[in-house]
Amino acid sequence: KAGVTQTPRYLIKTRGQQVTLSCSPISGHRSVSWYQQTPGQGLQFLFEYFSETQRNKGNFPGRFSGRQFSNSRSEMNVSTLELGDSALYLCASGQGWSGELFFGEGSRLTVL
Amino acid sequence: TQLLEQSPQFLSIQEGENLTVYCNSSSVFSSLQWYRQEPGEGPVLLVTVVTGGEVKKLKRLTFQFGDARKDSSLHITAAQPGDTGLYLCAGAWRDSWGKLQFGAGTQVVVTP
Numbered sequence: 001k002a003g004v005t006q007t008p009r010y011l012i013k014t015r016g017q018q019v020t021l022s023c024s025p026i027s028g029h030r031s032v033s034w035y036q037q038t039p040g041q042g043l044q045f046l047f048e049y050f051s052e053t054q055r056n057k058g059n060f061p062g063r064f065s066g067r068q069f070s071n072s073r074s075e076m077n078v079s080t081l082e083l084g085d086s087a088l089y090l091c092a093s094g095q096g097w098s099g100e101l102f103f104g105e106g107s108r109l110t111v112l
Numbered sequence: 113t114q115l116l117e118q119s120p121q122f123l124s125i126q127e128g129e130n131l132t133v134y135c136n137s138s139s140v141f142s143s144l145q146w147y148r149q150e151p152g153e154g155p156v157l158l159v160t161v162v163t164g165g166e167v168k169k170l171k172r173l174t175f176q177f178g179d180a181r182k183d184s185s186l187h188i189t190a191a192q193p194g195d196t197g198l199y200l201c202a203g204a205w206r207d208s209w210g211k212l213q214f215g216a217g218t219q220v221v222v223t224p
Contacts, residue, residue: 004154033210042217043155043200048210056211090154092210099143099204101212103154 002027004104006091012110018079021107025072025093031055032074033101034066037088046089049074050096078109086111115139116203118215125222128190133218135201136183141213142206144184146175149198149217158186191222 005024013019025032033056034046045058049068066076072093078085088108092101116137125131135144143162147155159168161177161184168175172195174187188195198219202212 006154031210033212035212035214043202043212043214045211045213048208050210056208058211092154092212094210097209098160099141099145099202099209099212100157100160101145101210102157103147105152105154108152 004091004093004102006089006104006107008107009105010108010110012112013081014112015081015083017081018077019081019109020075020077021089021091021109023074023076023091023093023104025074025091026102029093029095029102030072031094031096031101032068032072033092033094034074034076035090035092036060037090037106038086043090046076081111083111085109115213116201116215118199118201118218120218121216122219123221125191125220127192127222127224129222131188131191131220133186133199133201133220134183135185135215137203137213138182139203139213140181141203142181143204144177144181145202145204145212146184146186147200147202149200150196155200188220191220193222193224196220196222 033048048056068074088106092103094101146158149155166177
C-alpha cells in the first residue's frame with residue numbers, strides 16, 4: 001500500500017509570494033491533516049479535512065488555507081509568505097475515527 | 113505552553129543500555145500515539161494505545177498508557193544505533209481525531 005505522498009519536497013520562495021503544497025493520502029483514508037514543524041515550536045496542527053469538509057482548524061492566521069478534493073487529495077496554500085513561515089510542512093492521513101495518523105515525508109519550505 | 117510534556121529532552125546512551133522516555137499531561141486523551149522521526153523525514157507511527165493501563169510491546173520497545181489516560185512511557189531495552197531518532201508522543205481526542213497534540217520530543221542518540 002502506497003504511503004502518504006507530498007509534493008514538492010523542497011521549495012524556496014521569497015517574502016510576499018504564495019505557495020501551494022499537495023498531499024495524496026493513503027488509499028481509503030478520508031481524513032487529511034496538515035502540520036507545521038519548526039525547531040522552536042515543534043509540530044503544530046494547521047487543519048484537518050474529512051470528506052472535503054474542514055473538520056478542525058488550528059491557531060494560524062488566515063493566510064494559511066487548505067482544501068480537500070473528492071478523491072481525498074488535499075492542498076494547502078500559504079499567501080503573502082513571511083520569513084517565519086519557513087518550516088517543514090507535514091501532511092498526515094487517517095481513517096478519521098482514530099488518532100492513528102500516517103505522515104508523509106514533508107515539504108521543506110524556505111522563505112528568503 | 114506544551115500540553116504534553118516529554119522528558120528528558122535529550123538522551124545519549126551507549127549501545128546495549130536501556131532507556132525510558134516519559135510523556136505527561138494534565139489532559140485525558142482518547143488515544144495516545146508514539147512516533148519516531150529522523151532528520152528530513154516525516155514521523156513514523158510506532159504504536160497507538162487506547163485503554164488506561166494498556167501495555168504494548170514492539171520487539172525491544174515497550175509502551176505503557178497510564179491508568180488515567182493522561183501519561184505514557186516508552187522503554188527501549190538493549191538500545192541499538194538504529195534506535196537513534198526523535199521520539200514524539202501525541203494525544204488525540206474523540207471529537208477531533210485528526211488534531212493530534214504533540215509533545216516537544218525526546219532526541220535519543222545511541223552510540224556504538
